[in-house]
Structure formats: C-alpha cells, structure tokens
Amino acid sequence: MELETSYDVVVVGGGLGGLTAANILGRNGYRVLLVEQHFQLGGLATYFRRGRHIFDVALHGFPVGMKKTLRKYWSPELAGHIVQVKSVRYDNPQFSLETDFTEVDFTNKLISYFGIDSETVKAFYSELAGMNFYDLNTMTNRELFEKYFPGRNDVVRLLMEPITYANGSTLDEPAITYGIVFSNFMSKGVYTFQGGTDLMLKMMKTILNNNGVQISLRSKLEKITLDSNKRVSGVVINGQPVKCRSVMSNGNLLNTVYDYIGRDCFSPEFIEKVETVRLNNSSCQVYLGLKQGEKIDYIGDLLFSSSWPEFDPARLISSEVTSRTYSIYYPEIRPDNNDYTVVASMNATYHDWVGLSASQYEDRKKSLIEDTLDALDKYIPGIRDKIDYAEAATPITFKRYTLHGEGSSFGTKFEGLEVSMQLSEQVPGVFHAGSVGIIMSGWLGAANYGVIAANQLDKYLSFDIADAK
Numbered sequence: 001m002e003l004e005t006s007y008d009v010v011v012v013g014g015g016l017g018g019l020t021a022a023n024i025l026g027r028n029g030y031r032v033l034l035v036e037q038h039f040q041l042g043g044l045a046t047y048f049r050r051g052r053h054i055f056d057v058a059l060h061g062f063p064v065g066m067k068k069t070l071r072k073y074w075s076p077e078l079a080g081h082i083v084q085v086k087s088v089r090y091d092n093p094q095f096s097l098e099t100d101f102t103e104v105d106f107t108n109k110l111i112s113y114f115g116i117d118s119e120t121v122k123a124f125y126s127e128l129a130g131m132n133f134y135d136l137n138t139m140t141n142r143e144l145f146e147k148y149f150p151g152r153n154d155v156v157r158l159l160m161e162p163i164t165y166a167n168g169s170t171l172d173e174p175a176i177t178y179g180i181v182f183s184n185f186m187s188k189g190v191y192t193f194q195g196g197t198d199l200m201l202k203m204m205k206t207i208l209n210n211n212g213v214q215i216s217l218r219s220k221l222e223k224i225t226l227d228s229n230k231r232v233s234g235v236v237i238n239g240q241p242v243k244c245r246s247v248m249s250n251g252n253l254l255n256t257v258y259d260y261i262g263r264d265c266f267s268p269e270f271i272e273k274v275e276t277v278r279l280n281n282s283s284c285q286v287y288l289g290l291k292q293g294e295k296i297d298y299i300g301d302l303l304f305s306s307s308w309p310e311f312d313p314a315r316l317i318s319s320e321v322t323s324r325t326y327s328i329y330y331p332e333i334r335p336d337n338n339d340y341t342v343v344a345s346m347n348a349t350y351h352d353w354v355g356l357s358a359s360q361y362e363d364r365k366k367s368l369i370e371d372t373l374d375a376l377d378k379y380i381p382g383i384r385d386k387i388d389y390a391e392a393a394t395p396i397t398f399k400r401y402t403l404h405g406e407g408s409s410f411g412t413k414f415e416g417l418e419v420s421m422q423l424s425e426q427v428p429g430v431f432h433a434g435s436v437g438i439i440m441s442g443w444l445g446a447a448n449y450g451v452i453a454a455n456q457l458d459k460y461l462s463f464d465i466a467d468a469k
C-alpha cells in the first residue's frame, strides 16, 4: 500500500477503539491513515478460518449499548445485526442455573433461588445505578458485596464471576469498575453480532473506505516523532517516516508511552504515574470445530463452568484450570454456514507460558485441549468424536497478534485510564483509545472510548487550525 507523505491523523491499531475513532475522524473530513501491524483488522475482536470453520475470538457477548454505538458511529445496518443471546448458564459446585442475564431475571434469582430479601436486592441495584464514573468512590468490590450480601460467597459468584472470567477483576478493585460494567449488561441482557466477527469487520471496512480512511495492514508503528515544541510531527511505519498532525494510539498504553514516544518526552511526575499502571491478565482459548453433519443440542449460548468449590478470583487465573467459559456458536450465528463451533476461554498469565521450549509449549497446548475436551464432555457427551478441528491459543498468541505486553486481554487495569486521558496534555497531538480498565474495554467500552478520544482529537485539530490562522 502506497502511503501519502502526510495525514491529519494516523490511527495506530485496528481494534474496536481504533476503528471507531478512525471512522469518526474520517467522517468528519480529516485525512486519516489507519495502520495495523497484523494482516487483519479487529485486534482482539477478531476471527480466523480453519477449513470450513470460522472461529470468533472475543464474541461471547456485550451489552445492548453496542446497538446505539454502532448505529450512531457506524451505520444502522451494522446495528441491525445485533441480537440478544438467549441463555447464559452457570454450573459450579455452589449452584447451577440458567438466566437471560437481565435485571428482572437476576432479581428473581436473588430472591427466590438465593433467598435474599427484595429490599436488599433493590438497594444493591440502586447503588450500582448511582455509580458515576466521575465520582470519587473508593469502595472496593469486596466492600460492596460485604455491604449487601455479607458472607454470601455464592451470591458474589453469581454477580461477579462473569466479569472476573472476562478480565480477571478481583475483589480488591474499585467497585465502580465492576458496577458500571455489570449495570451495562443488566439493563437488557447479553447481545451478539449475527453474522459473526468476520461480517462485522467486513462491513466496518466498507464504511471506513467510504469515509476516506486509508487502511494499511501489516504496518507497524515504530515511533511517534515530535517537533522542537514537543508536538507530534509524524510517525515511522515499518521504517518509513510519514508526516502527520496527530496520532491516535489504539495500541497498549505502556507501549505507547515507553516505546513509541519515549519516557524522556514526559514529565517525571507523569512517568511516576505511568510506572504504577498494571497490565491486565491474559487468556488461553481452545477452539473446537464440529465435523460436518454433527450437531450440538441447545445447551445455552454462554456457559460459565467451574469445578472450584468457591468463588475465588485467584483460582480463575491459575495454570491449574478449574474454570472455563464456553461460547457455543450454533448455525444461527452464520445462517449461510451450517457449522457448530465451541470456544472455551480461560484466564491465564503470561509467566506461566513464557520461556518454555518449543516442544514443552506444544505439549502444554495439547494438554489444554485434552483437558478442555474432558471437561466439556459433561455438557456435550461424546464431544471428542464429534470434532474435526481443535486448536489452542495462549498468552503468547495474544501477545503476537496484538502486541499487548504479556498478552494482556484487557490492556491495563483501571489506573491506566488517567494516564491514557492525560497523554495529550504531555505530548500535544497524541491521543490514546486503547483498553484501559474494564470500563474502557470490552467491545462496548473500547468502541465508546474510541468515540471519546476521537472527539478530543477533533477538538485538538480544530484549535490547531485556528492557531494557524
């Protein structure tokens, strides 16, 4: 792909945050270049093909808010593909139940299944609804749950395990991060994209092209260059300098600060803050494709399964796997492709996978697949004989395809948000729209953060033009 010599904006990374930011800025008339180091768009929200199987990496479910975000910042047609997931199941030693993951159903379950009184449930929901991202709220998840459900580890498991499965949130993290995400889901349940991630990305690419965004794949940002006033002057992509007035980084926050800009370009106080930012944990996944003609009877769309006796966030990332989330993709997701696939996801840490020899690594991946097949047999009897494809991804895989440090699946933890939002105060012209904390990640969070950051960048460029006049 031939690059121009200069752009208004270079968006670095084709994750949902970068894609959405690029689309808004292109639509607003800026000359936008979107560079993606991988050969495919989507970042973590991606897919891959193996024979006739298409595997979705991160399409387990998202809140209904995604419909509005897609409609407003992409197209009504794209939003029209969002459909509700019918059934979410939990199966663990404390309880086994099925829910549509709405507030009404959760309220019923809390009262009739778990025996909580209705006033307490109401008060809990109203505390969550009152949580405001901009309020100074120091309450932790542990304190929140102790306040309403003291000593009820089973209730905490119901309320928190899906969020912990997703991103490793612990009981010691700010309750606000849990509360906002949980409330987003609770409004109307869990949703998915009919047609799959492949169709969504194809449609997004067409819209980006129509809005004049130039897309360059296999193009890695190596450096953001600054002028003598420490403002953005350009970027280096695969060794090639390109001039630009601003950069939107959708890459990992820490890479953006340390590698693409450089710590010398920031104040020591700011760098002190950056040094406190923790990466999130990573994931392992096992992808299973069924032989042609084989079926799975409906067992729910999303199944949170654990054999661990209690809810314990630390156990969810242990290399000794006891907990898995299964996403079951029936032919309805891609009506023109009569295929069944299952994706099992587990939380994981990079350190458990790095430094293995090639053969050790392959052996561990094989065990991950075998153990998953053993565990899944409980829900899909004879699964081993039904499949014709199995593959595993590890934190090493996630790192390779996204460049997130330690293969982090949700960027950085919550403290990254402040650093991310203040980047442009330190280096005018650099903005960040990448996963920082659970509120600004996940499909909805990442896309919405792309909107927020694009608006900030737009403001910067408008002032920049005004300055020049």
Ligand SMILES: Cc1cc2nc3c(=O)[nH]c(=O)nc-3n(C[C@H](O)[C@H](O)[C@H](O)COP(=O)(O)OP(=O)(O)OC[C@H]3O[C@@H](n4cnc5c(N)ncnc54)[C@H](O)[C@@H]3O)c2cc1C
Binding pocket: 012, 013, 014, 015, 016, 017, 018, 035, 036, 037, 038, 041, 042, 043, 044, 045, 057, 058, 059, 060, 061, 062, 219, 220, 221, 222, 250, 251, 252, 283, 285, 345, 398, 401, 402, 403, 404, 409, 410, 411, 433, 434, 435, 441, 442, 443, 444, 446, 447
């Ligand atoms: C296993 C798993 C399951 C998940 N399931 C769900 C789910 O069910 N629901 C949900 O809402 N969320 C889910 N998520 C999370 C969700 O997919 C992510 O939070 C979201 O997609 C992140 O978007 P992002 O914009 O932050 O960018 P990312 O997806 O992190 O993408 C960043 C992009 O930037 C590119 N990049 C980085 N550095 C450079 C560089 N130097 N030059 C060029 N390109 C660069 C990367 O290659 C990548 O494409 C899941 C995540 C994982 C790992």
